[in-house]
Amino acid sequence: MIDKIAPSAEAALADVRDGSTVLIGGFGGAGVPAELIDALVAQGARELTIVNNNAGNAEVGVAALLKAGRVRKIVCSYPRQADSHVFDALYRAGKVELELVPQGTLSERMRAAGAGIGAFYTPTGYGTDLARGKETRVIDGKHCVLEHPIHGDVALVKAEKGDRWGNLVYRKSARNFGPTMASAAKCTVAQVYETVELGALDPECIVTPGIFVTRVVKVPRKSTAQMLDAGRAA
Amino acid sequence: MSYARLTREEIARRIASDIPEGAYVNLGIGMPTLVANHLPKDREIFLHSENGILGMGPAPAPGREDPDLINAGKEPVTLLTGGAYFHHTDSFAMMRGGHLDICVLGAFQVSVSGDLANWHTGARDAIPAVGGAMDLAVGAKNVWVMMEHLTKSGESKIVFRCTYPLTGIGVVKRIYTDLAVIDVTSRGLVASRLVPGLSFDELQRLTGVPLLPSGDRAAA
Numbered sequence: 001m002i003d004k005i006a007p008s009a010e011a012a013l014a015d016v017r018d019g020s021t022v023l024i025g026g027f028g029g030a031g032v033p034a035e036l037i038d039a040l041v042a043q044g045a046r047e048l049t050i051v052n053n054n055a056g057n058a059e060v061g062v063a064a065l066l067k068a069g070r071v072r073k074i075v076c077s078y079p080r081q082a083d084s085h086v087f088d089a090l091y092r093a094g095k096v097e098l099e100l101v102p103q104g105t106l107s108e109r110m111r112a113a114g115a116g117i118g119a120f121y122t123p124t125g126y127g128t129d130l131a132r133g134k135e136t137r138v139i140d141g142k143h144c145v146l147e148h149p150i151h152g153d154v155a156l157v158k159a160e161k162g163d164r165w166g167n168l169v170y171r172k173s174a175r176n177f178g179p180t181m182a183s184a185a186k187c188t189v190a191q192v193y194e195t196v197e198l199g200a201l202d203p204e205c206i207v208t209p210g211i212f213v214t215r216v217v218k219v220p221r222k223s224t225a226q227m228l229d230a231g232r233a234a
Numbered sequence: 235m236s237y238a239r240l241t242r243e244e245i246a247r248r249i250a251s252d253i254p255e256g257a258y259v260n261l262g263i264g265m266p267t268l269v270a271n272h273l274p275k276d277r278e279i280f281l282h283s284e285n286g287i288l289g290m291g292p293a294p295a296p297g298r299e300d301p302d303l304i305n306a307g308k309e310p311v312t313l314l315t316g317g318a319y320f321h322h323t324d325s326f327a328m329m330r331g332g333h334l335d336i337c338v339l340g341a342f343q344v345s346v347s348g349d350l351a352n353w354h355t356g357a358r359d360a361i362p363a364v365g366g367a368m369d370l371a372v373g374a375k376n377v378w379v380m381m382e383h384l385t386k387s388g389e390s391k392i393v394f395r396c397t398y399p400l401t402g403i404g405v406v407k408r409i410y411t412d413l414a415v416i417d418v419t420s421r422g423l424v425a426s427r428l429v430p431g432l433s434f435d436e437l438q439r440l441t442g443v444p445l446l447p448s449g450d451r452a453a454a
Contacts, residue, residue: 027285027304027308027322028285028304028308029301029304029308030285030301030302030303030304031302077363077364077365077366078363078364078365079361079362079363080360080361080362080363084361087361088361091361092359098362100362100363100364101364102364102365102366102367102368102369103284103322103326103364103365103366103369104326104329104330104366104368104369104373105368105369107322107323107325107326108323108326108330110323111323122330123330123372123373124330124368124369124372124373125368126372126402126403127400127402127403128368128399128400128401128402129354129399129400130364130368143403170319170321171302172300172302172303172313172319173283173285173286173287173302173303173304173319174302175286175319175320175321176285176286176321176322177321177322178321179321179323180321180322180323207321224299224300224301227301227302228299228301228310230301
């Protein structure tokens with residue numbers, strides 16, 4: 001019997017190695033796999049490359065990983081936040097490498113990884129500092145930039161519900177990067193608030209089919225007030 | 235003759251009144267977000283949010299915030315009846331694939347040929363952050379800029395050549411400022427809807443790059 005439901009976040013992340021590329025879902029406070037990130041801090045893997053839309057807020061989540069000195073490089077679209085002081089200080093001190101990527105290119109590079117695309121041309125970023133040194137080509141009269149896939153060793157995503165085959169559904173705008181990241185990593189760990197029986201998720205409405213998911217971890221649901229506080233911190 | 239510059243809310247109202255029924259629209263973070271407050275009530279307009287929302291509604295009533303329902307600026311929002319959620323790659327397919335009719339972006343500078351600079355000052359100690367600006371700049375059918383005409387020190391933000399790092403080349407179609415509306419055309423920059431009391435010559439003097447009068451200067 002296939003059962004992807006792991007007993008704990010710690011167990012789900014036990015085999016993350018030093019030097020891994022870790023894709024971490026979330027946009028602002030929505031969709032952040034907070035419990036999995038905490039477990040990754042505790043797990044201790046070092047020299048990580050983190051792919052996230054942002055570069056951490058306050059001292060939680062990605063910021064906690066940065067503060068613990070586990071991150072060699074961050075790939076993101078929007079590191080600058082009112083409370084991104086952990087990243088800001090490390091970046092200014094030259095202690096973390098930043099690869100800044102337009103948000104759609106970030107998402108598409110992970111989609112390409114998940115879909116087996118070798119590389120792709122996009123007009124986004126052409127002629128800007130973010131395309132410097134990249135191959136370009138005119139396609140149908142448009143200047144385009146060659147972009148390569150981002151493959152994850154591990155993806156950490158937050159979903160609402162999952163079953164033992166790894167099928168996932170999300171909630172509202174907390175979906176964000178989850179489905180794309182789940183497809184782009186060798187090992188995808190999803191945290192969910194509810195694990196349900198096979199068949200309980202409407203097959204017409206499953207957003208991430210289980211083929212993209214390696215492990216599912218149930219975490220306790222936080223109160224709306226706690227989530228709003230976390231969201232404000234993000 | 236004296237004139238009053240438009241407030242941000244007045245610029246937002248002007249932009250909102252130019253958005254047609256049925257348009258799919260993305261409002262950039264910062265000043266453009268104000269446009270949402272002025273959309274004509276008698277038109278159905280679809281607001282898109284880059285983090286996976288179409289049919290985005292206004293801010294919720296106090297106490298009704300949902301941490302899973304936020305906009306690109308990470309503020310709580312609502313979903314209109316008929317709205318939809320989707321993941322990031324679909325969201326950026328809408329933005330990059332030419333599906334949005336209009337996006338409204340803030341800017342540091344716009345050049346005479348519609349180059350846009352709005353993501354980074356280039357200052358050495360600044361933390362660079364781009365978000366979805368470059369995707370919107372090349373992907374939306376119409377890129378409208380909402381900005382003050384002049385910097386705080388009185389220099390024109392409409393320039394021959396952007397000195398700030400570029401977001402996109404030749405992408406801006408129209409600029410709404412606190413003094414006028416400027417269309418970027420193949421003939422050059424065409425100024426219309428000058429604020430009452432502002433002469434074309436005075437606008438030209440403040441702007442510093444050549445402008446053409448549109449012929450409907452009196453229209454508000």
